[in-house]
Amino acid sequence: MDVLNLELARARLRVKRAETSLNHAKEMLDEECGVGINLALCDRIRSEQKRVAEARKRLMKIASTSQRDGVTCSKAREILPHCLVPGWGRG
Template sequence: MMLDFYNLERAKARLRVKRAETSLKRTNKLLDQDCGAVVGVALCDSVRSAQRRLIEAKERLTKIDPRH
């Protein structure tokens, strides 16, 4: 039972990392497009948020599975 919970938490953490990486890549692609200063500033904020989520997701995965 405990092993199932551990595997579930580890899978959720890996998924969280993957989603954060995908979000960051997508936001960076949008930032590379020329869409004006106002949109660029908003996208910069989105990039920072995505970076923060990625760091947090990786930290959580490391807490659950230090080998990862």
């Protein structure tokens, strides 16, 4: 179970870092920097959005493996942020 918790923690950290980087790129886009820089930022935002989606997908894969291996939904709620687990935390 310790290895699973470590993998879940690493996956959550990956998601958090990707989201932080995406938000930073979006904030930079709001600044008036010129067309060339804005085009580069749009490309960065697209790649960061992909990175966030991939990190969330990996997290969900690890979470589903944990459920299959006997981790209950209540335990998974403790391990995973509610926003990343669709349908969980709603009653």
